[in-house]
Amino acid sequence: MRGYTSDKDGYLTRLRRIEGQIRGPQRMVENDEYCIDVLTQIAAATKALQSVSLGLMDEHLKHCVAEAIAVGGDTADAKVREASEAIARLVRS
Amino acid sequence: MRGYTSDKDGYLTRLRRIEGQIRGPQRMVENDEYCIDVLTQIAAATKALQSVSLGLMDEHLKHCVAEAIAVGGDTADAKVREASEAIARLVRS
Amino acid sequence: MRGYTSDKDGYLTRLRRIEGQIRGPQRMVENDEYCIDVLTQIAAATKALQSVSLGLMDEHLKHCVAEAIAVGGDTADAKVREASEAIARLVRS
Amino acid sequence: MRGYTSDKDGYLTRLRRIEGQIRGPQRMVENDEYCIDVLTQIAAATKALQSVSLGLMDEHLKHCVAEAIAVGGDTADAKVREASEAIARLVRS
Numbered sequence: 001m002r003g004y005t006s007d008k009d010g011y012l013t014r015l016r017r018i019e020g021q022i023r024g025p026q027r028m029v030e031n032d033e034y035c036i037d038v039l040t041q042i043a044a045a046t047k048a049l050q051s052v053s054l055g056l057m058d059e060h061l062k063h064c065v066a067e068a069i070a071v072g073g074d075t076a077d078a079k080v081r082e083a084s085e086a087i088a089r090l091v092r093s
Numbered sequence: 094m095r096g097y098t099s100d101k102d103g104y105l106t107r108l109r110r111i112e113g114q115i116r117g118p119q120r121m122v123e124n125d126e127y128c129i130d131v132l133t134q135i136a137a138a139t140k141a142l143q144s145v146s147l148g149l150m151d152e153h154l155k156h157c158v159a160e161a162i163a164v165g166g167d168t169a170d171a172k173v174r175e176a177s178e179a180i181a182r183l184v185r186s
Numbered sequence: 187m188r189g190y191t192s193d194k195d196g197y198l199t200r201l202r203r204i205e206g207q208i209r210g211p212q213r214m215v216e217n218d219e220y221c222i223d224v225l226t227q228i229a230a231a232t233k234a235l236q237s238v239s240l241g242l243m244d245e246h247l248k249h250c251v252a253e254a255i256a257v258g259g260d261t262a263d264a265k266v267r268e269a270s271e272a273i274a275r276l277v278r279s
Numbered sequence: 280m281r282g283y284t285s286d287k288d289g290y291l292t293r294l295r296r297i298e299g300q301i302r303g304p305q306r307m308v309e310n311d312e313y314c315i316d317v318l319t320q321i322a323a324a325t326k327a328l329q330s331v332s333l334g335l336m337d338e339h340l341k342h343c344v345a346e347a348i349a350v351g352g353d354t355a356d357a358k359v360r361e362a363s364e365a366i367a368r369l370v371r372s
Binding site: 176 | 280281282283284287290291294295297298301302304305308309311312313314315317318319321322323324325326328329331332335336338339343361362365368369372
Binding site for chain 1: 143146147150151154155158159162163165169170173174176177180181183184185
């Protein structure tokens with residue numbers, strides 16, 4: 001069981017759609033399409049990835065971190081620290 | 094008691110330093126300094142603000158959210174949802 | 187001729203590699219891997235996309251915008267405005 | 280003359296307002312206000328700084344970079360490279 005398990009299919013669908021959003025710019029570069037149009041497509045894919053990350057983080061806090069805190073002890077502290085580090089990577093990426 | 098209480102002075106010092114980092118670009122614009130130099134100063138202030146936000150969020154998860162989860166019930170769910178929304182604002186700002 | 191033409195193959199290679207970086211998280215979610223590990227992979231893909239965008243923007247300024255400015259007139263203004271809007275999308279994505 | 284000269288007063292006003300937006304969170308931390316409320320204020324200041332940066336970059340491209348390109352030669356190349364590096368700092372901050 002993972003934080004995202006209850007919506008596993010939803011996340012898979014979103015990640016597959018993003019894979020397609022990355023193939024778009026490939027075709028565009030192959031066909032020498034206009035730089036700004038390529039950039040617009042990449043920005044859309046980046047936003048979609050970010051949105052998936054925010055969803056996964058929300059599920060992670062709601063399930064994995066919450067369970068670790070309910071149990072308590074060192075594991076709880078480690079889980080919160082790990083989540084904070086992942087949030088920092090998310091903000092800086 | 095807030096999540097940041099144990100390092101309240103540290104956060105105040107950092108926020109005051111950032112206030113100074115915002116006065117820098119003001120003086121630079123007043124003195125007609127070079128755009129790129131102004132931008133570099135603003136980028137440093139933005140990074141410092143982001144770093145304060147990540148610190149506050151870490152303390153918030155470690156203390157406020159953890160306590161709400163330990164108590165359990167609706168409050169716990171609401172706290173996690175609220176934290177996720179703040180993380181999203183942080184990522185998108 | 188586009189801004190990226192002289193390194194078209196390089197951009198195609200990078201975009202194909204990023205496509206692979208998106209398939210990674212798909213497999214990980216299918217196999218119920220740990221949320222934080224999925225997030226780390228997605229953050230790497232996001233950073234790689236951002237880096238491609240910065241490269242394309244650099245080429246665009248160096249070639250397309252520079253040519254429009256060399257010719258001058260309304261086209262030059264429109265090109266700069268279009269580039270600024272794309273930079274804003276990049277910063278906000 | 281700088282890129283931002285024609286709207287120098289506007290930029291000064293915006294930077295002064297942001298300085299106030301940084302004093303807000305200081306008062307809030309002094310008064311032990313709620314973490315999430317502090318974070319919301321900091322996110323607003325960060326967005327405002329980003330918006331000033333995007334404005335300055337737009338003026339810089341429109342004026343400083345455009346003039347360098349109109350003159351041509353090594354200076355033009357150097358200006359575009361410098362602008363691209365500043366855009367990268369903006370995207371990553």
